[in-house]
Amino acid sequence: MMVNRMFNALPGPRSVQVVVAAIILIVAFIGLMFLYDWMGNNLLDSGGTIS
Amino acid sequence: MTDRVEPAQKTSRDGFVVRVIRFIGWSSIWLGLFLLGFVAHQLFATTFFAQQNNAVLEAEAVEYFAEVEITEVVYTPPKAPDAPDTVDPDIPAPPPATLSVEAVPEEGEAFAIIRVPSLERLENGWAIVEGVSRGNLKNGAGHMPSTALPGQPGNSVISGHRTTYGAPFHEFDELEPGDVIEVETGLGVHTYVVRDTIIVRPTEIWVTEQRDGAWLTLTTCNPKFSSRERLVVFAELVAGPNFEAINQ
Numbered sequence: 001m002m003v004n005r006m007f008n009a010l011p012g013p014r015s016v017q018v019v020v021a022a023i024i025l026i027v028a029f030i031g032l033m034f035l036y037d038w039m040g041n042n043l044l045d046s047g048g049t050i051s
Numbered sequence: 052m053t054d055r056v057e058p059a060q061k062t063s064r065d066g067f068v069v070r071v072i073r074f075i076g077w078s079s080i081w082l083g084l085f086l087l088g089f090v091a092h093q094l095f096a097t098t099f100f101a102q103q104n105n106a107v108l109e110a111e112a113v114e115y116f117a118e119v120e121i122t123e124v125v126y127t128p129p130k131a132p133d134a135p136d137t138v139d140p141d142i143p144a145p146p147p148a149t150l151s152v153e154a155v156p157e158e159g160e161a162f163a164i165i166r167v168p169s170l171e172r173l174e175n176g177w178a179i180v181e182g183v184s185r186g187n188l189k190n191g192a193g194h195m196p197s198t199a200l201p202g203q204p205g206n207s208v209i210s211g212h213r214t215t216y217g218a219p220f221h222e223f224d225e226l227e228p229g230d231v232i233e234v235e236t237g238l239g240v241h242t243y244v245v246r247d248t249i250i251v252r253p254t255e256i257w258v259t260e261q262r263d264g265a266w267l268t269l270t271t272c273n274p275k276f277s278s279r280e281r282l283v284v285f286a287e288l289v290a291g292p293n294f295e296a297i298n299q
Contacts, residue, residue: 036092040215044093046278047188048210048220048271049195050251050259 093215097189101217104190108161108178112235115162119153119237126150126296128204129263148296153200153237156181163201165192165209166233170222177219179234183210192219198259198268201234202241202288204297205261206268213272213282220271223248223282232267232286241291243267248284258283265297 010017041047125147156162161180167173179201183193192211199205211220232243243266250273251258258268258281265288273282288294 032088033092036089039089040093040097041185042278044276044278045212045215045218045272046253047183047185047193047212047216048278048281049183049188049193050208050210050253050256050270050281050283 097216098218101190101212105178105217105219108180108191109164109176112161112164112178115156115160116235116237119156119162121151121153121237123149124152126204128297128299148299150204150296151238151292152203155200158182158184158196159187161191163194163234163236165219166235167226167230168233169230170225172219172221176235177211177217179209188212189216195259199261199265201236201267202238202265202291202293204265204293206259206266207234208259208268208270210270214276220269220282221275223269223271223284224273224275226284232269232284234267238292241265241267241293242289243286244289245284245286248282251281251283253278253281255281258285264288265293 007017007021010020012020126149127147153162158181161178163179164176165173165179166176178191179194180187180191181194181196183195187193188210192209194200195208195210198208201207201209212218213220213223226245226248228245228247230245232245234241234243249258258270267284267286267288269284269286270281272278273280288297
């Protein structure tokens with residue numbers, strides 16, 4: 001229901017809402033991957049380099 | 052007639068408690084999904100892509116072996132600290148040894164393959180690339196550029212992941228003195244034997260310093276699933292194209 005409310009709050013007609021939602025999802029996914037990568041390098045395994 | 056029973060009036064306090072419980076519940080679900088995604092990304096996704104990329108890098112390394120420029124240079128090993136200063140004129144000087152030297156690879160280029168027959172993950176080999184940047188280590192083990200190339204005199208330092216990105220050095224805590232490590236380069240196969248393993252802080256750069264003879268220093272994170280320390284494996288060259296020249 002929250003997702004529906006957020007989708008309906010997007011501006012423009014239905015087709016524009018779909019495109020905007022897809023762009024937001026892709027950007028969020030890429031951001032999440034960067035965050036996971038950063039967390040992994042700093043918390044789990046930095047690659048074992050000496051510096 | 053029956054008496055109508057009024058539903059219990061919701062107090063504002065009850066509404067607040069429900070909202071707090073709902074907030075905690077949803078937050079826990081999202082946090083759990085976030086952490087589940089993190090674990091899946093780190094342990095499975097990175098390993099899947101690293102294995103795919105490393106297979107390509109291994110093929111590139113084999114091509115590199117055929118194309119790399121190799122030169123022969125006269126090599127005089129450094130004098131041992133306990134060697135006498137004067138040279139006996141009656142003893143003929145040994146003929147100068149010839150060392151095979153390959154061109155320095157470019158940053159990110161796959162130029163060698165490491166194999167450890169006693170470890171399951173490395174018995175079939177893992178490509179080594181030049182450089183130890185985060186990007187380089189995502190696909191292969193990384194050779195520290197300021198150190199000797201494998202098979203050359205000095206100290207060749209190679210780093211690799213322990214738990215993510217294919218975790219090529221995952222089993223390094225199982226290495227013991229006497230275990231064999233092979234590094235294939237354009238010159239051929241250089242065979243090293245493990246002499247020692249130690250655990251140090253990530254800033255203890257002395258482990259990368261040059262050494263007499265030919266050494267391979269492998270570094271990885273320690274303990275598993277943490278980058279708090281470094282597990283360092285020291286291995287000495289015992290056979291290979293340059294072994295006799297270095298140990299004359």
